[in-house]
Amino acid sequence: MFEREEYLEKIGEYLRSKQYASIRELLLPLEPADIAVLLEEGGEETMPLLYRLLPKELAAEVFVELESDSQEMLINGFSNTELKEVLDELYLDDAVDIVEEMPANVVIRILDKATPEMRKSINEMLKYPEDSAGSIMNMEYLSLKADMTVEDALKRIRRQGGELETINTLYVTDSTRHLLGVLTVRDLLLAEADDLIGDLMDTNVVSVNTLDDKEVVAQAMSKYDYLSMPVVDGENRLIGIVTVDDAMDVMEEEATEDIEKMAAITPTDKPYLKTSVFDTFRARIPWLLLLMVSATFTGLIITSFENSLAVVPVLTAYIPMLMDTGGNCGSQASVTVIRALSLDEVEFADIFQVVWKEIRVAVLCGAVLAVANFAKMMLVDRMLLGNVALSPLVAGVVCLTLVCAVAVAKFVGCTLPLLAKKIGLDPAVMASPFITTIVDALSLLIYFQFASHILAL
């Protein structure tokens, strides 16, 4: 595999001794994604120089892989001719991705230098909502007609195939661009030259709508093992295709977003080290404030039981353990359900099945934790550490609370994400931090109820 450090060192050496031809030779055999990494590492000073050492086509491929701030910096340094050269080499979907990230003045310059055709397509694609299938599709694809022969089709591929992102999957449309069928380039190669496309094609085509969520598209492509997915408009007219490499990117982004939301972070689409301190702060602080305010309730509960705690102070020592265990149980349940929801394994209709399962798991977990905790409290806290205030009755209160807190945590943890989904919220927000805050308050209430009744406080 690719050894970044080695390459960086060599490039540094060559730069110092101005051996530009050697740098070019070094970079040429590499994958565009790796060259982009090397350019990024060099930073603003060397990037334009290194970039200009690349041959035109490779340069465009590398350009697509760069972070958007590097792209902006390069474009600002480009002459009009250079900008036009890059644009001519780009696939349409990549061009749109770039335009979406640029500030207005750069966008105007790009649209000015693009061919009229590309400008029209970019403008069309920018109209699709963010996160829709339309926003990630490629409008350049090869379509065949049902009355073509295999020979005609192969001729068309030879004529147009060089400029397209993929020819592995081919779509058949009628004269008004309605999607009729699909076939692969393999089907063409294995058929006879005079076979008709209409006879070879598979008419059962799964397609998505331009307005469908891009996550749905990626999920479907993964489920059906598709290399490309046709995107149609409301009248089943073929508008574009989504290729599997874009679907993989969507899957990765969506997983990152879910993970960030689960940790109470507003998702950003920049890599960690590229995000400014202030942006990271802004993504985190609203949730921290919200959760801090929610924690007020736990404070209120403790305040109202202050007198009881003063009578049996040993009760205070077990508050953190009860809160943490409740929080952990709740987040186990919620995270499992959230992931199952986003993988389409579970839906709201399964709520009773989910609750019934979690309740049984909670009984098992609660029982084991209570027994372990009772033994630990008696053997370690009371005998080993000599905490004589810790009577078996107090330990009983703690363990009874534990059982109930686990049950409540699992119940809240598994139902909230399902309810969120039902009312159209993102279930991922209902993960550990929220669940913990709710479960904390409930656990404390249970704790003090048991304490005041059993210990007669």
Place this chain on the structure above:
Amino acid sequence: MFEREEYLEKIGEYLRSKQYASIRELLLPLEPADIAVLLEEGGEETMPLLYRLLPKELAAEVFVELESDSQEMLINGFSNTELKEVLDELYLDDAVDIVEEMPANVVIRILDKATPEMRKSINEMLKYPEDSAGSIMNMEYLSLKADMTVEDALKRIRRQGGELETINTLYVTDSTRHLLGVLTVRDLLLAEADDLIGDLMDTNVVSVNTLDDKEVVAQAMSKYDYLSMPVVDGENRLIGIVTVDDAMDVMEEEATEDIEKMAAITPTDKPYLKTSVFDTFRARIPWLLLLMVSATFTGLIITSFENSLAVVPVLTAYIPMLMDTGGNCGSQASVTVIRALSLDEVEFADIFQVVWKEIRVAVLCGAVLAVANFAKMMLVDRMLLGNVALSPLVAGVVCLTLVCAVAVAKFVGCTLPLLAKKIGLDPAVMASPFITTIVDALSLLIYFQFASHILAL
């Protein structure tokens, strides 16, 4: 898109009226993955019947998509001829996946009915470690020789291409199977019939080793936008290929595993509703026990400050808020770093950059949280709720603790995953639950230190 409920209803109707031909017609146009879902829903009673309605080739495609317990059930009901028919239609990597999940007696039966060639390949592939590139590769691929012409190559595709999983990417090897180059079927179609493969191929081939982690393979394929990745042995001999659909599955599995580990759950590879209560319990209880025992330390800290808490009981009320906020800050930092690590955006060498960034974010977050909290304590808790015991000095202690707890939490949260990675542990384990437990203890220590010094307890 596919409407599960509608299909299930129709199948139910047809089953009751024994209209088997109609069921067959209903299923035929569907994707194998969707048919598998419908079969699973019917359960043990109708699955064998529905399965036998499918034509041979489609049946095998559906079989691959079923859960392993359904596969086992079907195999147990298969006659020897039926089993052989399914095996003949399977791609080798799918056959291996199935064999890996089956109990010994079923494996023996499968190996007995497989062709000698397939048996040999299955045995070979089972030798590769779980989670290695070797374990997910397909050994059936098309390889070309450098001295072939395009015409020869197309002939070979026509002869062998029908039985292969993919022909989109073609690999060129020498007589001892060393990997020399790569080209796409498009390159073939755009070339002249008498061009030499050796002249067309790209000799800069990124490949992976049979023993590389499958996660690394999936990451590389996503990064380089590959549709298939060649897998070579220690001597650069081509052994097999990993296709992009398998890479997508790996990405999805790995994301799920990371998410589960972050929530203190031992990963399982079954869907949520298919996992038994006991298995779910077993995946969760060890972590809960471990974390419960770790929470002992927080208990000990509170016990040792019991006397101070008795003097200023209002301090107790802010323990949950401090613990929760610390935990949330820590999990934000840890989860961000864990995800950046698994996307290869960050490595151990970046530790100082990461810490420096988190410290600055912590200062910003801490300051805002402290100010908000001080205002809330004075306005709500003291004035509105009339808690006169809450002096500005006590509020100051709480807010000062908050600032330090946030800083400690961010520091611990960002360093532990990096350290875990460095010593070869899975960073995902260093997520919220672990961080919370550590941060809880540290926050309390800080709290009581400030309290005893500032309030002179």
